[in-house]
Amino acid sequence: MSTQSLDPLKLAGAKPKGARPWFLESNDAERLMNITLVLVQELAVMRERLDTVERLLERDGKVSKAAIEAYRPARFEAEERGQWTQEYLARVFRILQQDAEAAENPNEPTSEDIAEEFARAD
Amino acid sequence: MTDNNAHMKSNMAPNYDGPPDYRVVGKHDVYPETTHDETARFNFLAQMNRHLSSKVMPGVSEAFETRVKPEFENENGRKFEDRHEVRKALLEDPMFQWWSAMRRATMETRQQAGRWVTLRQAVELNEKARALTEGDDRLKLDPDFQQPRSTDAIDHHCMPGSYHTELVPGDITGPANYDSGIFATTGGMLGRFNDGGGVAVAQWVRENLPDFQPKRILDIGCGLGHNVLPIAQAFPNAEVIGADAGAPMLRYGLARAKSLGVENVTFIQADVSNLDQFEDESFDWIQSTMFLHETTCKSMPQIFKETHRLLKPGGIVLHVEQPQYAEDMPLFEQAMRDWDAFYNSEPFWTKMHEVDLDAWMIEAGFEKDTLIHGGVAAVVDAEVFPEAGKDKEQEDYGRKAAWHVIGARKAAA
Numbered sequence: 001m002s003t004q005s006l007d008p009l010k011l012a013g014a015k016p017k018g019a020r021p022w023f024l025e026s027n028d029a030e031r032l033m034n035i036t037l038v039l040v041q042e043l044a045v046m047r048e049r050l051d052t053v054e055r056l057l058e059r060d061g062k063v064s065k066a067a068i069e070a071y072r073p074a075r076f077e078a079e080e081r082g083q084w085t086q087e088y089l090a091r092v093f094r095i096l097q098q099d100a101e102a103a104e105n106p107n108e109p110t111s112e113d114i115a116e117e118f119a120r121a122d
Numbered sequence: 123m124t125d126n127n128a129h130m131k132s133n134m135a136p137n138y139d140g141p142p143d144y145r146v147v148g149k150h151d152v153y154p155e156t157t158h159d160e161t162a163r164f165n166f167l168a169q170m171n172r173h174l175s176s177k178v179m180p181g182v183s184e185a186f187e188t189r190v191k192p193e194f195e196n197e198n199g200r201k202f203e204d205r206h207e208v209r210k211a212l213l214e215d216p217m218f219q220w221w222s223a224m225r226r227a228t229m230e231t232r233q234q235a236g237r238w239v240t241l242r243q244a245v246e247l248n249e250k251a252r253a254l255t256e257g258d259d260r261l262k263l264d265p266d267f268q269q270p271r272s273t274d275a276i277d278h279h280c281m282p283g284s285y286h287t288e289l290v291p292g293d294i295t296g297p298a299n300y301d302s303g304i305f306a307t308t309g310g311m312l313g314r315f316n317d318g319g320g321v322a323v324a325q326w327v328r329e330n331l332p333d334f335q336p337k338r339i340l341d342i343g344c345g346l347g348h349n350v351l352p353i354a355q356a357f358p359n360a361e362v363i364g365a366d367a368g369a370p371m372l373r374y375g376l377a378r379a380k381s382l383g384v385e386n387v388t389f390i391q392a393d394v395s396n397l398d399q400f401e402d403e404s405f406d407w408i409q410s411t412m413f414l415h416e417t418t419c420k421s422m423p424q425i426f427k428e429t430h431r432l433l434k435p436g437g438i439v440l441h442v443e444q445p446q447y448a449e450d451m452p453l454f455e456q457a458m459r460d461w462d463a464f465y466n467s468e469p470f471w472t473k474m475h476e477v478d479l480d481a482w483m484i485e486a487g488f489e490k491d492t493l494i495h496g497g498v499a500a501v502v503d504a505e506v507f508p509e510a511g512k513d514k515e516q517e518d519y520g521r522k523a524a525w526h527v528i529g530a531r532k533a534a535a
Binding site for chain 1 (some may be wrong): 138142143162166167169173178181184185189217224228230231234241275284289290465506
């Protein structure tokens with residue numbers, strides 16, 4: 001049996017069978033969102049690696065690739081890392097939080113509306 | 123793992139509510155190895171799914187109440203009539219569009235993450251599975267097997283190759299991807315070995331049918347066997363058979379079972395709507411767990427008839443699924459639950475959750491007063507994993523690890 005012919009990089013991102021649904025107003029916006037989401041992911045991966053390096057340095061005073069691979073966070077460390085990711089996601093997707101809050105009050109006036117109101121003398 | 127950081131416990135994250143670190147997931151001999159960064163990727167994806175369900179989805183609900191519903195009623199002078207009208211109206215709203223686009227993107231990204239992990243070590247994984255299964259008569263594959271339309275028409279939940287594709291002979295990278303990445307999709311809610319559903323079913327049977335002592339058990343649509351192993355462990359003297367259409371799942375399933383020390387399960391390749399190889403009244407218990415939605419309107423009644431034929435008098439059949447779209451379920455919830463049907467390649471999900479399962483069971487031969495209804499939530503090591511049954515904050519429609527049970531006990535002779 002041979003898997004020499006398998007190209008993991010190509011196959012990992014293969015399209016699943018079935019036409020893809022698109023949701024945003026423009027497909028280009030959705031493509032960019034997909035690319036951005038993966039960048040958000042990769043930055044989180046980098047942050048977790050940096051966190052591991054920091055904790056190893058604090059614990060052992062030195063770091064190696066093998067130590068990074070072998071590292072297992074204690075529960076409270078994992079929770080701190082999880083909490084950081086939740087804060088990070090809240091920052092990244094702030095605009096969607098604000099969209100949701102705006103939906104609660106669909107008739108909210110804009111500053112321009114209020115400017116007109118404040119400019120009236122009567 | 124180290125405990126020399128005990129002095130830092132005062133820094134414990136206060137009130138952390140979220141998935142555990144991926145490193146707590148249980149490993150076995152055919153479980154793919156993950157590097158630090160691959161692990162971190164699964165950690166991110168678990169958090170991302172949780173963010174979508176607990177932080178973004180409530181905005182969809184808000185937009186529905188304040189925009190989508192009033193606009194529809196203004197324009198049409200009436201209320202929504204069914205879930206499809208609701209879904210089509212939601213598709214025009216930016217909150218639903220963004221939540222959907224991100225949910226789809228997260229699923230595709232999770233597939234890429236898991237496939238990268240498994241495909242880069244395909245040679246080693248496939249060799250391990252070969253060594254564990256070759257010559258073992260508990261793996262019964264059919265080289266002439268034709269995939270039914272239900273497995274072949276589309277790749278379920280954006281999983282390239284779905285449950286049945288072998289990239290090379292003896293391939294198990296598909297199930298290894300499924301097994302190693304489902305943590306990310308469920309945020310760890312299925313427990314250490316992704317078996318919280320099976321553990322819950324075994325416990326449910328013990329509690330509700332204390333005298334039931336099955337000798338022969340059949341799990342239909344067993345996949346890689348994660349939900350049948352807890353049943354086999356709960357009844358170690360029973361002969362357990364897992365049947366599925368996907369050869370890679372069965373191969374991985376046996377290798378995985380053996381490496382976890384579960385020896386009483388045989389994995390057979392079969393179309394479970396036609397199990398001619400088994401005699402009438404030859405099983406005490408037939409189980410399906412999150413499988414019916416992967417069948418079709420044609421095959422599900424045949425499957426129900428087969429379960430009736432195969433059960434011994436007094437035997438039980440149990441199907442574990444997400445809840446049906448009962449009349450008292452709000453149309454918004456029904457539309458949200460339908461998302462996986464239309465946008466995550468689970469095409470039978472929508473019709474399956476609409477039909478009157480009781481009527482279909484009766485049509486298959488079960489008597490009305492023998493029907494069984496219940497509910498189960500994933501049973502996990504709650505010290506480490508989140509408990510779906512107690513999670514009131516997030517409702518990840520269709521994905522929460524809390525299910526309904528529909529079944530029947532065949533009338534005694």
